[in-house]
Amino acid sequence: MFDKDRWQEIFNAIRKNKLRSALTAFGVFWAIFMLIVMTGSGNGLKNGVYEGVKDFATNSGFMWADNTTVAYEGFKRGRHWQINNDDIETIIDQVPEVEVISPRLNGWNLRSGENIVRGKRSGAFNVMGDYPSYREIDPCTMPYGRYINEEDIKLKRKVCIIGEKVHEVMFDEGEDPVGEYIRVNGVYFMVVGVFRSNNPKINIGSNKKETVYLPFTAMQQTFNYGNQVHYFGLIAAKGKKVETVINKIKPILQKNHKLSPEDDEAIGQFDLENQIKTMSYIFLGIDILIWVVGIGTLIAGAVGISNIMLIIVKERTKEIGIQRAIGARPAVIVSQLLTESVFLTTIAGFIGLAFGTFVLYMADAAVDASRVNAPVDEEIFFLNPEIGLPLALSALTMLIIVGLVAGLIPALKAIKIKPIDALRHE
DSSP states (O other), X not given: OOOHHHHHHHHHHHHHXXXXXXXXXXXXXXXXXXXXXXXXXXXXXXXXXXXXXXXXXXXXXXXXXXXOSXXXXXXXXXXOOOEEHHHHHHHHHHOTTXXXXXXXXXXXXXXXXXXXXXXXXXXXXXXXXXXXXXXXXXXXXXEEEOOOOHHHHHHTOOEEEEOHHHHHHHSOTTOOOTTOEEEETTEEEEEEEEEEEXXXXXXXXXXXXXXXXXXXXXXXXXXXXXXXXXXXXEEXXXXXXXXXXXXXXXXXXXXXXXXXXXXXXXXXXXXXXXXXXXXHHHHHHXXXXXXXXXXXXXXXXXXHHHHHHHHHHHHTHHHHHHHHHTTOOHHHHHHHHHHHHHHHHHHHHHHHHHHHHHHHHHHHHHHHHHHTTSOTTOOOOOOOOOOXXXXXXXXXXXXXXXXXXXXXXXXXHHHTSOHHHHHHOO
C-alpha cells in the first residue's frame, strides 16, 4: 500500500494522461457534488416545512360544523347546524381516546370597525374564545402575565390575553399591560397577559398576533353565543391515531344533530397527524429520487474510470508481462491497479464532497442573511441545508467501493494475460 515505486508509477500514469485523467475524475466529482447538493437541498426544504410546526401538537386535529349535503330524517340538504357544549361533554364521556379537547369560539361578527379600544387608542382585531387546554395544542410563551386558567373559565371572568400586535397598538413600547382594561365591542375586559406563539406560521381561525383571546365561557355569555361551539381542537391519547379518534367522534355528532351517516361534507375535519405523515412520505420520495439520481451518476463515473483503467492495462501490457515473467504474483498486479483506481476515485470524490459542502454552507449563509430583517411570521420554505456526518461517511464509503469495482475488472483482465503474450505485445 505504501510502496514508493507503486505510487511513483500511479503519479506518472496520471501525469502522462492529464486530460484523460481529469475528465475521468470529473465524472466522480460531479456525481458526489450533485448527491451532496441535492440531499442538502432536500433537507433544507424539509427543515423549512417542519420549522412551521415544530412545537404544534403533531397528534392533533380539528373538527367543525358544515352545511349538510344530504337530506335526512325530514331535514333538507343545505341545513346549517352547530356544535354545542353538550357535544363536547358527550365526547369527553364516550371517547377515551381523546386526551385533550378544546372548544373554541371565533368572533367573526365582533370584528366590525375598530372593535378594540383603550382610551384614545383603537384598532380592528380578531376576537376568540378559548379554554386553557388549547395551549397544549398550540404552545406559546408569555412575555407579560399569564394564560387563561380554569378559574377564568369557571367564574366566567371578563379577562383577556392579547397578541403581540394588539399590545403594540394598544400600549406603549415596553409597557406592562397586565391589570389594564380594554374594551372589546364595548365591553371592558382586564388584560392578564400577552402571549407569543411558538408556532407563528400556523394560524387556526385568525392571525394570532392580531387576536384578543377571552375565556370561552365569558365570551359565550357576554356576546350571547348561548352554548355554541364554532369548532374544537383535540389531541389523541398516546398510541392512538387522530384519524381513529375523529371517526369515533363523527357518529356522536351525527346522532346528536340528525346528520346522515352518508354525508361526508356535514362535518369538517383537519387531521394534522395525517398531513405530517403525508409530508414525510413526500420527503421520503424526494430522498429516494435524490439517491437514485446520485448513485446513477456515480455509476456512470465508475464506468468512466473502469474504461480508463482498461486503456491503462492495454498500454502497460508489456510492463505487466515483464512483471509476471520475473515472478510478480497476480495479487501484486491487482493491488497496484486497484490502488490507482481507488486513489483517482477518492481524490475526485473528496473534492466533490468538499465543494458540495461549501455550496450548502454558502446557501445557508444566504438564507440566514435574508432572514435578518424579515418578519417573524414570514413563511420559511428553506432552512439549514445540511448533510450530516452519516451521509458524508456514506459518500466516502461509496467512493472506495466504486473505486474498487471500477478497477477490479481491468485488474482481473491484466492477470489473465500470459507473460509470453505480454512480452510480444507492441
